[in-house]
Amino acid sequence: AQSVTQLDSHVSVSEGTPVLLRCNYSSSYSPSLFWYVQHPNKGLQLLLKYTSAATLVKGINGFEAEFKKSETSFHLTKPSAHMSDAAEYFCVVSDRPGGGADGLTFGKGTHLIIQP
Amino acid sequence: KAGVTQTPRYLIKTRGQQVTLSCSPISGHRSVSWYQQTPGQGLQFLFEYFSETQRNKGNFPGRFSGRQFSNSRSEMNVSTLELGDSALYLCASSPNFGGSNTGELFFGEGSRLTVL
Numbered sequence: 153a154q155s156v157t158q159l160d161s162h163v164s165v166s167e168g169t170p171v172l173l174r175c176n177y178s179s180s181y182s183p184s185l186f187w188y189v190q191h192p193n194k195g196l197q198l199l200l201k202y203t204s205a206a207t208l209v210k211g212i213n214g215f216e217a218e219f220k221k222s223e224t225s226f227h228l229t230k231p232s233a234h235m236s237d238a239a240e241y242f243c244v245v246s247d248r249p250g251g252g253a254d255g256l257t258f259g260k261g262t263h264l265i266i267q268p
Numbered sequence: 269k270a271g272v273t274q275t276p277r278y279l280i281k282t283r284g285q286q287v288t289l290s291c292s293p294i295s296g297h298r299s300v301s302w303y304q305q306t307p308g309q310g311l312q313f314l315f316e317y318f319s320e321t322q323r324n325k326g327n328f329p330g331r332f333s334g335r336q337f338s339n340s341r342s343e344m345n346v347s348t349l350e351l352g353d354s355a356l357y358l359c360a361s362s363p364n365f366g367g368s369n370t371g372e373l374f375f376g377e378g379s380r381l382t383v384l
Contacts, residue, residue: 188375193377193378194377195272195358195360195375195376195377195378196358196360196373196375197375198373198374242311252299252301252316252318252323252324252365253299253301253313253316253324253360253362253373254313254316254324254325254326256313256373258310258311259310260310261310261311
Protein backbone atom coordinates (compact mmCIF):
# COMPACT_ATOMS: atom_id res chain seq x y z
CA ALA A 153 0.00 0.00 0.00
CA GLN A 154 1.16 3.49 -0.69
CA SER A 155 0.98 6.53 1.52
CA VAL A 156 2.16 10.11 1.56
CA THR A 157 2.96 12.38 4.49
CA GLN A 158 3.28 16.11 4.27
CA LEU A 159 5.36 16.97 7.27
CA ASP A 160 4.04 20.49 7.82
CA SER A 161 0.40 21.55 7.82
CA HIS A 162 1.40 25.22 7.66
CA VAL A 163 4.55 26.95 6.44
CA SER A 164 5.10 30.68 6.74
CA VAL A 165 7.91 32.50 4.90
CA SER A 166 8.70 36.09 4.04
CA GLU A 167 8.41 37.31 0.47
CA GLY A 168 11.72 36.86 -1.33
CA THR A 169 12.97 34.05 0.93
CA PRO A 170 13.24 30.35 -0.01
CA VAL A 171 10.32 27.96 0.25
CA LEU A 172 10.60 24.34 1.39
CA LEU A 173 7.54 22.09 1.56
CA ARG A 174 8.32 18.59 2.77
CA CYS A 175 6.80 15.34 1.55
CA ASN A 176 7.67 11.74 2.43
CA TYR A 177 6.10 8.78 0.71
CA SER A 178 5.77 5.07 1.09
CA SER A 179 5.35 2.82 -1.92
CA SER A 180 5.80 -0.83 -2.75
CA TYR A 181 6.80 -0.07 -6.32
CA SER A 182 8.53 2.64 -8.28
CA PRO A 183 6.20 5.53 -7.70
CA SER A 184 5.15 8.50 -9.71
CA LEU A 185 5.03 11.62 -7.60
CA PHE A 186 3.28 14.92 -8.13
CA TRP A 187 2.85 18.29 -6.52
CA TYR A 188 -0.42 20.14 -7.02
CA VAL A 189 -1.30 23.66 -5.91
CA GLN A 190 -4.74 24.94 -4.92
CA HIS A 191 -5.35 28.66 -4.66
CA PRO A 192 -8.33 29.84 -2.59
CA ASN A 193 -11.66 28.87 -4.11
CA LYS A 194 -9.93 27.21 -7.05
CA GLY A 195 -9.32 23.67 -8.24
CA LEU A 196 -5.99 21.91 -8.08
CA GLN A 197 -3.33 22.63 -10.67
CA LEU A 198 -0.38 20.38 -11.46
CA LEU A 199 2.93 22.03 -10.50
CA LEU A 200 5.31 19.26 -11.45
CA LYS A 201 5.65 15.50 -11.71
CA TYR A 202 8.27 12.80 -11.30
CA THR A 203 7.87 9.65 -13.38
CA SER A 204 11.27 7.91 -13.08
CA ALA A 205 13.22 10.18 -15.37
CA ALA A 206 15.47 12.91 -13.93
CA THR A 207 15.39 13.05 -10.14
CA LEU A 208 15.36 16.85 -10.11
CA VAL A 209 12.11 18.00 -11.58
CA LYS A 210 11.34 21.56 -12.61
CA GLY A 211 7.79 22.81 -12.60
CA ILE A 212 5.83 25.93 -13.25
CA ASN A 213 6.27 29.26 -11.47
CA GLY A 214 9.87 28.54 -10.45
CA PHE A 215 9.13 25.49 -8.31
CA GLU A 216 11.21 22.36 -8.36
CA ALA A 217 11.35 19.08 -6.46
CA GLU A 218 13.96 16.41 -5.96
CA PHE A 219 13.14 12.72 -5.78
CA LYS A 220 15.34 11.01 -3.17
CA LYS A 221 14.71 7.30 -3.11
CA SER A 222 17.01 6.62 -0.17
CA GLU A 223 15.08 9.13 1.94
CA THR A 224 11.69 8.38 0.36
CA SER A 225 11.21 12.10 -0.01
CA PHE A 226 9.96 14.48 -2.67
CA HIS A 227 10.35 17.95 -1.19
CA LEU A 228 9.14 21.02 -3.07
CA THR A 229 11.34 24.12 -3.19
CA LYS A 230 11.43 27.60 -4.64
CA PRO A 231 14.37 29.97 -4.30
CA SER A 232 12.34 33.13 -3.73
CA ALA A 233 8.74 33.28 -2.54
CA HIS A 234 6.22 35.58 -4.14
CA MET A 235 2.95 36.77 -2.64
CA SER A 236 1.08 34.89 -5.37
CA ASP A 237 2.53 31.60 -4.07
CA ALA A 238 0.23 31.71 -1.05
CA ALA A 239 -1.92 28.61 -1.48
CA GLU A 240 -2.46 24.99 -0.41
CA TYR A 241 0.04 22.48 -1.78
CA PHE A 242 -0.61 18.76 -2.15
CA CYS A 243 1.92 15.99 -2.57
CA VAL A 244 0.49 13.01 -4.46
CA VAL A 245 1.83 9.51 -5.04
CA SER A 246 0.85 6.83 -7.53
CA ASP A 247 2.37 3.38 -7.88
CA ARG A 248 -0.06 1.90 -10.37
CA PRO A 249 1.16 2.65 -13.89
CA GLY A 250 -1.76 2.81 -16.24
CA GLY A 251 -4.22 2.60 -13.39
CA GLY A 252 -7.13 4.85 -12.72
CA ALA A 253 -7.60 7.89 -10.55
CA ASP A 254 -8.23 5.65 -7.55
CA GLY A 255 -4.53 4.83 -7.65
CA LEU A 256 -3.60 8.32 -6.50
CA THR A 257 -3.00 9.04 -2.83
CA PHE A 258 -3.16 12.70 -1.81
CA GLY A 259 -1.33 14.19 1.13
CA LYS A 260 -3.27 16.26 3.65
CA GLY A 261 -1.86 19.47 2.23
CA THR A 262 0.51 22.23 3.36
CA HIS A 263 -0.83 25.73 3.68
CA LEU A 264 1.84 28.18 2.49
CA ILE A 265 1.66 31.68 3.96
CA ILE A 266 3.74 34.47 2.50
CA GLN A 267 4.53 37.37 4.81
CA PRO A 268 5.08 40.75 3.11
CA LYS B 269 -9.45 25.67 -24.75
CA ALA B 270 -12.03 25.91 -21.98
CA GLY B 271 -11.13 24.28 -18.69
CA VAL B 272 -13.17 21.95 -16.53
CA THR B 273 -16.48 23.55 -15.62
CA GLN B 274 -18.43 22.63 -12.53
CA THR B 275 -21.93 23.78 -11.68
CA PRO B 276 -23.28 25.00 -9.41
CA ARG B 277 -20.34 26.61 -7.62
CA TYR B 278 -22.18 27.02 -4.33
CA LEU B 279 -25.30 25.47 -2.93
CA ILE B 280 -27.07 25.06 0.37
CA LYS B 281 -29.28 22.10 1.16
CA THR B 282 -30.96 20.70 4.24
CA ARG B 283 -30.59 17.24 5.72
CA GLY B 284 -32.52 14.58 3.86
CA GLN B 285 -32.55 16.41 0.55
CA GLN B 286 -30.65 15.28 -2.50
CA VAL B 287 -28.26 17.16 -4.75
CA THR B 288 -26.92 16.80 -8.28
CA LEU B 289 -23.61 18.31 -9.31
CA SER B 290 -22.44 18.68 -12.88
CA CYS B 291 -19.01 18.54 -14.47
CA SER B 292 -18.08 19.39 -18.05
CA PRO B 293 -14.58 18.14 -18.85
CA ILE B 294 -12.07 19.70 -21.18
CA SER B 295 -13.03 19.07 -24.78
CA GLY B 296 -11.63 15.73 -25.91
CA HIS B 297 -11.11 14.40 -22.40
CA ARG B 298 -12.89 11.11 -21.80
CA SER B 299 -12.08 10.40 -18.18
CA VAL B 300 -13.80 12.21 -15.33
CA SER B 301 -13.07 11.62 -11.67
CA TRP B 302 -14.74 13.08 -8.60
CA TYR B 303 -13.31 13.96 -5.19
CA GLN B 304 -14.65 15.15 -1.87
CA GLN B 305 -12.49 17.70 -0.05
CA THR B 306 -13.00 18.49 3.62
CA PRO B 307 -10.71 20.13 6.20
CA GLY B 308 -10.62 16.97 8.30
CA GLN B 309 -10.28 14.23 5.68
CA GLY B 310 -8.53 16.11 2.90
CA LEU B 311 -9.10 14.92 -0.66
CA GLN B 312 -10.91 11.63 -0.97
CA PHE B 313 -11.59 9.81 -4.22
CA LEU B 314 -15.26 9.21 -5.00
CA PHE B 315 -15.39 7.58 -8.43
CA GLU B 316 -14.05 7.69 -11.96
CA TYR B 317 -15.88 7.41 -15.25
CA PHE B 318 -14.48 6.60 -18.64
CA SER B 319 -16.50 6.12 -21.80
CA GLU B 320 -19.76 6.28 -19.83
CA THR B 321 -18.69 3.46 -17.51
CA GLN B 322 -17.78 3.70 -13.86
CA ARG B 323 -14.28 2.28 -13.70
CA ASN B 324 -13.64 2.49 -9.98
CA LYS B 325 -15.23 3.77 -6.81
CA GLY B 326 -13.93 5.04 -3.51
CA ASN B 327 -15.05 4.08 -0.05
CA PHE B 328 -18.28 6.04 0.10
CA PRO B 329 -21.83 4.87 0.86
CA GLY B 330 -24.33 4.09 -1.85
CA ARG B 331 -25.93 7.50 -1.36
CA PHE B 332 -23.16 8.79 -3.58
CA SER B 333 -23.64 7.96 -7.22
CA GLY B 334 -22.70 9.31 -10.58
CA ARG B 335 -22.92 8.88 -14.29
CA GLN B 336 -21.26 9.99 -17.46
CA PHE B 337 -22.93 10.93 -20.69
CA SER B 338 -21.87 10.25 -24.26
CA ASN B 339 -20.35 13.76 -24.54
CA SER B 340 -18.18 12.92 -21.46
CA ARG B 341 -20.06 15.33 -19.20
CA SER B 342 -20.58 13.83 -15.79
CA GLU B 343 -22.97 14.26 -12.91
CA MET B 344 -22.78 13.10 -9.35
CA ASN B 345 -25.72 12.73 -7.04
CA VAL B 346 -25.92 12.56 -3.28
CA SER B 347 -29.19 11.42 -1.81
CA THR B 348 -30.49 11.75 1.75
CA LEU B 349 -27.96 14.43 2.60
CA GLU B 350 -26.23 14.39 5.97
CA LEU B 351 -24.43 17.20 7.76
CA GLY B 352 -21.16 15.42 7.13
CA ASP B 353 -21.64 15.70 3.38
CA SER B 354 -20.78 19.39 3.57
CA ALA B 355 -17.66 19.68 1.47
CA LEU B 356 -16.05 20.96 -1.67
CA TYR B 357 -16.70 18.49 -4.47
CA LEU B 358 -14.04 18.55 -7.14
CA CYS B 359 -14.16 17.08 -10.57
CA ALA B 360 -11.08 16.36 -12.68
CA SER B 361 -10.77 15.34 -16.29
CA SER B 362 -8.05 13.47 -18.12
CA PRO B 363 -7.52 12.64 -21.77
CA ASN B 364 -7.49 8.90 -21.15
CA PHE B 365 -8.15 6.37 -18.45
CA GLY B 366 -4.92 6.01 -16.58
CA GLY B 367 -3.99 9.57 -17.31
CA SER B 368 -3.99 10.17 -13.59
CA ASN B 369 -0.75 8.25 -13.35
CA THR B 370 1.00 10.64 -15.68
CA GLY B 371 -0.31 13.65 -13.82
CA GLU B 372 -2.73 14.52 -16.56
CA LEU B 373 -5.47 15.56 -14.18
CA PHE B 374 -7.18 18.88 -14.77
CA PHE B 375 -9.41 20.05 -11.97
CA GLY B 376 -12.46 22.27 -11.96
CA GLU B 377 -13.01 24.92 -9.30
CA GLY B 378 -15.43 22.73 -7.39
CA SER B 379 -18.95 22.84 -6.08
CA ARG B 380 -19.17 23.87 -2.44
CA LEU B 381 -22.05 22.10 -0.74
CA THR B 382 -23.33 23.19 2.64
CA VAL B 383 -25.83 20.93 4.38
CA LEU B 384 -27.88 22.51 7.17
